[in-house]
Amino acid sequence: MNQASLMRHIWKTSSNAESCWVGFVSSRWLRHHSIWSLPRPSTCSATWKAILDTQPVALRCSWVLLHDGHKTLLWHDPWLDGGLLSQLGLLLAPAVGRDFFAPVCSILQRLPCPATDPAMFSRWPEICASRTFTRLQEDTMVWTTTPSDRFSIQSAWNAIHSSQLEVPWHQLIWAASNHPRFSFIAWLATREALTLRTRAANWGITTERASYLCNQGDETFDHLFFRCSYTRAIWQALLKLCSYNCAPLDSWQGELGWVSAHFIGITLVDRIKKFCFCATIYRIWAEHNSCAFQNVAHHFTAVVSFVVEDTRGKFFIHDQATPDTPSSRAFLERWCISSSFTLATGTPHAWLVSH
Template structure:
């Protein structure tokens, strides 16, 4: 059995610092190369600078059995100085009489069996566990949340300030607020958008306080307050890593998509139907807002009217890429073709599909009602058969406040 040395495990005495991950258990030594295999604890005998040549009595394919007498004890028959230099180590090497042939084992584990965890530990080397380790890695966490949070805590998120230093972007302005340089500290804590998120997260976890002064201060405080293995401790830690992940996800959505969104909603009250739609750019600023009403008692029909009107208005503003959001899962499924369309609204769905095909990119997603408040407000705005296109400089005060809250990342509780 010919095994070659590899990284990990016991250190290489040659001074290279390269460790060996495999070791060979000897008996009877017929399968292991004397000079090249890592059968000694400090690695192969043939270290850097040692010449292996037949003229010196050192045969490249010589086996360990050459220095074993009757498979029971070590003997240096040739008194080779290279063997003499390692003789104490050779004599200290156990001869495993209970095994039938030489056996290669994985040195970093006590069982001798290979595992990815032990290989990773060898590759990364020893280091102190960070004080925030249990805040990020804990049972029942979501791996992708933990990973993004781990990268953030190491300061390795590719923010615009970091990308600017690398020369890949020119403008380092924060995607979430547009008011400051996008560093990790700013993006995840100092930004108005993320600060509003953290205030809500702290409040939902029972801490009625404003966030601390810096991202480092926040993490230190969280380590001492979001701890323990209880259900409450796990929920608090999960709220932290999920918030970091969602902030980064929102940042990336604005950075890479930059597509306007159209929030749509429909409602029926007393046999009269209302619908509303609001289009916003990636910063959350309104592009258009409309409200309408017709004599109709089918709420799904009104949801479809809202989607159609929103897409029609988007075409007026020459938007080429949009994402349509509705709190009606049935309406979304009808449009994307996963729900059978009733005859009464077939014409509406067909018109929506025609409008969809006129955009370079048009996607439809379902949003829960609690985060669709602007469109919900517009759907109940009028009680007469009409359509209103709002002046963005003279919006109703309540609607303006809702738009500002959404742009700042307000968290809405699910009813």
């Protein structure tokens, strides 16, 4: 959200909004440049640097409606549908007698021959097809991601995050019923951002690489989740409580993908499964830190009990009814969680009388 808010300043400057701040920036930094051509100054405030960092995303959402091209830079401003003129054009511009800060009107008044102007050769059809809007009083900047053509924080936020695909474990880790602390540690584990012993050894902090929990192999993410005999026993016991009589996979990313594909849905049973997984990651990491920093270890059954108690405590009081099926009743009985049940909706049938 901070980046989206900072992007508002890019929009105000590019659209020449009437404000003291825009006036100051224009007189201080934009005597020749536009906001799109301005490089990051070597000496400026951290805030101004952060504002300029939002240029690439803001550029994708901005477009200039040309009136006469006097206030739009030829090479730097987004006046073509396909984006800015190429960097090759900037390199060739001085060789063909064109100014680095030339306005668009310099070519609109008299279109050069593409054969004699290689700086624009690749974009020539697009340049010839560009429109001018005579009803406008001057060149006008529009924000292309909103119906009103005006900047909004929401559209800026969407533009920042549009290129980031949703990961398959999103609903698993960030389910609304999960404990925030559990979700955070599980999220760090999915990104393999927890500091394991092998990572500390690679940093030169220690020479030991063996797992704190079993002392039988290098402490990697694949080992900790759930190749280690200690954590494997914990997760396998909890999988049985979740109605899965199977062993964990040897790969952490493989197991994460399997859980993401099976622990889906919004029923009470599905919410308990998601909570159980995040609580398991959290409790295993807590046990890891207990061994590392306090030299205190618990039997794996104690960690299983911690996860079960966390889950029961979370869902001891809830108001979500559960579909009345034998599997749902058996699941909740294993977890000792009470719930109201709803009968499955009947499907209508019609009988055909044979003649």
